[in-house]
Amino acid sequence: MSTEAVTTFPVRGGKLRMEHVGVVFERDGKTVSVLEDINLDVSDGEFICLVGPSGCGKSTLLNVMGGFLWPTTGSVTIDREVVRGPDPRRILVFQERGVFPWLTVEGNIGFGLSQLSRMEREERIAHYVQMVRLQGFEQTYPSDLSGGMKQRLQVARALAVNPDILYLDEPFGALDSITRLIMRGELLRIWQSERRTIIFVTHDVDEAVQLADRVVVLSARPAKIQDVLTIDIPHPRNISSTRYLEHRDDLLKRIGLAYTA
Amino acid sequence: MVRGIGDLLQHGLLLKYVVASLFRVTWGFLLAAAVAIPLGLTIGWYRRAEMAFNPLVQIFRPISPLAWIPIAILWFGVGDLAAIFLIFVGCFFPLMLTAMSAVHNIPAVYVNVGRNFGLSTADFVSRVLYPAVVPQLITGSRITLGIAWLVVVAAEMIAVNSGLGFLIIDARNAGNRYDLVVAGMVIIGTIGLLLDLGMRSLERVKSFRWSYSED
Numbered sequence: 091m092s093t094e095a096v097t098t099f100p101v102r103g104g105k106l107r108m109e110h111v112g113v114v115f116e117r118d119g120k121t122v123s124v125l126e127d128i129n130l131d132v133s134d135g136e137f138i139c140l141v142g143p144s145g146c147g148k149s150t151l152l153n154v155m156g157g158f159l160w161p162t163t164g165s166v167t168i169d170r171e172v173v174r175g176p177d178p179r180r181i182l183v184f185q186e187r188g189v190f191p192w193l194t195v196e197g198n199i200g201f202g203l204s205q206l207s208r209m210e211r212e213e214r215i216a217h218y219v220q221m222v223r224l225q226g227f228e229q230t231y232p233s234d235l236s237g238g239m240k241q242r243l244q245v246a247r248a249l250a251v252n253p254d255i256l257y258l259d260e261p262f263g264a265l266d267s268i269t270r271l272i273m274r275g276e277l278l279r280i281w282q283s284e285r286r287t288i289i290f291v292t293h294d295v296d297e298a299v300q301l302a303d304r305v306v307v308l309s310a311r312p313a314k315i316q317d318v319l320t321i322d323i324p325h326p327r328n329i330s331s332t333r334y335l336e337h338r339d340d341l342l343k344r345i346g347l348a349y350t351a
Numbered sequence: 352m353v354r355g356i357g358d359l360l361q362h363g364l365l366l367k368y369v370v371a372s373l374f375r376v377t378w379g380f381l382l383a384a385a386v387a388i389p390l391g392l393t394i395g396w397y398r399r400a401e402m403a404f405n406p407l408v409q410i411f412r413p414i415s416p417l418a419w420i421p422i423a424i425l426w427f428g429v430g431d432l433a434a435i436f437l438i439f440v441g442c443f444f445p446l447m448l449t450a451m452s453a454v455h456n457i458p459a460v461y462v463n464v465g466r467n468f469g470l471s472t473a474d475f476v477s478r479v480l481y482p483a484v485v486p487q488l489i490t491g492s493r494i495t496l497g498i499a500w501l502v503v504v505a506a507e508m509i510a511v512n513s514g515l516g517f518l519i520i521d522a523r524n525a526g527n528r529y530d531l532v533v534a535g536m537v538i539i540g541t542i543g544l545l546l547d548l549g550m551r552s553l554e555r556v557k558s559f560r561w562s563y564s565e566d
Contacts (some may be wrong), residue, residue, distance in 0.1 A: 158463060178469040187460045192482040192559070201478075202468040251468065 105287050106132040106155065106255065110164035113150055123312035124150050128164070130306065130315065132289065134254075137281060139298035140291045141345065142308030142316075148291045151313070152257050155289060156182045168255065178202055180255040181248035185263050188244040189232045195219065196228045198243055202251035218246040221280060238269040242276065249280070255287045262297070274300055278325055295345070299338045300327055307344050317344045355530035356538070364518075369542065372503050372514040375431060379438025380499045387443045388488065391450025392480070401451065408444060416441030416502045420509055433510040434503065441502040442495050449491025453484035486559050493550035500543050515539050 111128040114121050124147040132138055140148050153159040155166055157176045166173040168180070176182075181202075189198050199218050203211045219225055222242035232240055241261050248256055258277075262270045274297060281288055292298055298305045299321060307317040321337050328334060359365035394400045419440050420433075427433040457480065465479035507516025515535050522531035553559065 156467070158466070176463070176467040176469070178467065180467075182463070182467055184460050184463075187458055188464060190461065190464070190479075190482070192485070201464075204474070 104131070105134040105136070105168065106130075106289075107167045108155070108164065109167075111151070111154060111161045111166060112163040113147070113154060113159065114162040125154070125161075126312045126314050128313070128315055130318075132287060135285045135287055137288045137301055137303045138290065139302035139305045140289065140308060141293065141295065141298050141305060141341070142313060143310050143345075144293055146308050146311050147313040148293075148308060149259050151308070152182065152259050152289065152291050156180060156257050158182070178251050179253050180257065181251065181253045182257040182259060183241075183244050183248050183261050185260045189240050189247065191232050194229050194231055195224055195235070195243055198232070199246050199250050201247055214250055218250045221249070221283075222246040222276070236269075237265050238273055241265065241273060245277070245280065249284060249286070253286065255289065258288065258290045260291050260293065263293070270294075270297070275326075277301065282325065295338060295341055295347075296329070299334060299341060300329055305341060307341070319344070353534075355528070355534040359518075359531070359534065365538070368513060368515050368518050369538065371511075372507065372516070373542070375434045375506070375511075375514065376438055376496075376499045376503050379435045379503070380442050380496060382435070383439045383442035383446055383495075384492065387446035388450045391447035392454055392484065394447075395451035395454030396480075408447065412444045412448070416498075417505050420506065423506075424510055429510055429512070431511065434506040434514070437506040437510065438499045438502050442499050445495045445498060446491060449488060449495070450484070453487035453491070454480070456487065457483045486554070489550065489553050489559060493547060493554075496546055496550060497543065500539070500546060504539055515542075 108128050108130045111125060112123070113125040114123050116122075128151060130138075140151065142148050150159065154161050155173070157166075157173045157180070190201065193201065196215050196219070199215045200211050203214055206214065215228075219228055222245060224239060224242060224246070227235065227239070232243065235243065245256075245258075245261070262273045265273065277288075278301060290297075290301060302321055305319040305321060306315055307319065308314070309316040319337070319341055323331075323333055323337070356365065359368075394404050416437050419437055423433040423436045423440075427436055461479055461483050465475045470478060503514065504516035504519070507514035508520040511517060515538060519532050519535040522528040522535065
């Protein structure tokens with residue numbers, strides 16, 4: 091992590107590596123190729139955003155990384171170990187309905203902490219309640235929380251088990267635009283204080299440029315990696331600076347949505 | 352009719368009959384729940400098991416529990432056991448189908464979160480599967496308990512010599528006491544209502560209530 095002091099993006103490679111990952115689904119006797127030959131190296135502590143047209147297989151790719159889905163070809167390795175299934179060291183945060191409605195805020199955050207002693211667990215819960223700013227809502231059930239609070243709760247539950255990688259599947263996709271802006275700031279703050287590797291799926295170009303060290307652009311189905319953009323602007327990023335806008339235009343161009351007048 | 356109820360109360364018969372009926376319903380229902388719910392959850396979880404069992408379930412399900420009366424008496428004689436068996440049969444399939452559909456309706460997200468946090472099978476069942484199906488089981492149980500209460504009255508008219516069903520048929524046979532018949536019906540209705548209210552109050556428990564809200 092020695093590079094952190096100099097720039098925001100660390101040395102390439104090392105943490106998570108995907109080699110020739112392909113996924114083929116079978117539906118009604120027909121085979122549909124969803125992912126083809128995905129190769130990517132992610133280094134420890136890096137913030138990666140995956141963008142691409144909707145339905146292109148971003149979530150599928152995340153599910154493969156998370157161990158929920160076996161790739162048809164190729165492999166995913168984390169710390170040189172092949173991923174063989176879901177693992178509490180890597181937590182996936184879902185877009186919606188990810189928190190357990192039958193548990194309170196405390197119960198949800200403590201969900202993965204049953205191995206700890208009571209005192210440790212309570213300390214850990216209190217720490218993350220504070221980190222995601224849900225103080226005062228410890229005993230509240232999710233049905234009484236707003237959408238943004240539920241997503242913060244999900245992130246807290248994920249972080250509480252101390253994972254080295256966090257997969258986020260359009261976590262702010264169902265939120266209104268103001269809440270989404272706030273949540274981006276919160277996530278950056280948490281990422282900077284906790285330094286986990288984050289793989290973040292989004293269809294929001296601004297979200298990607300504001301958050302990521304590198305933006306991975308996927309093509310339409312069958313998805314391949316079309317481009318990898320490095321965003322070397324230090325955080326917090328001024329979202330109206332020239333450099334930011336250049337990156338944003340560049341990304342839009344690569345997706346094929348450049349403003350042409 | 353009011354006098355009829357008064358008569359029954361005086362002889363201590365009313366309380367005795369109500370208790371007898373409730374006793375049968377309770378045991379029949381609980382035994383059915385103890386067998387049908389775990390079985391339904393298991394079968395619902397494994398698609399293949401469901402494909403194997405479903406035809407059997409669909410054959411037994413439309414048979415009215417009352418059609419079992421002769422067999423119940425043959426197996427258990429006239430008495431509590433026969434009545435409890437009939438209630439068991441009447442509750443078994445609705446509860447099993449409720450459990451099966453409850454498993455199907457668990458959002459995939461909950462299952463994935465459970466797997467992600469590395470739960471053991473036992474932990475997964477007790478901390479994800481069970482809480483996820485409880486609200487639906489409560490609703491299903493509420494409806495099923497209503498069925499049990501229907502069945503007990505019919506069963507008592509034939510298979511036993513006590514209870515509210517027996518009261519009604521006995522009042523008619525022993526001198527056309529239609530005041531007692533109506534009194535019996537009113538009491539059956541009232542207790543049915545109370546049972547339903549009791550089950551409904553379970554739906555209001557905070558950690559169960561989530562699935563009844565619109566989210």
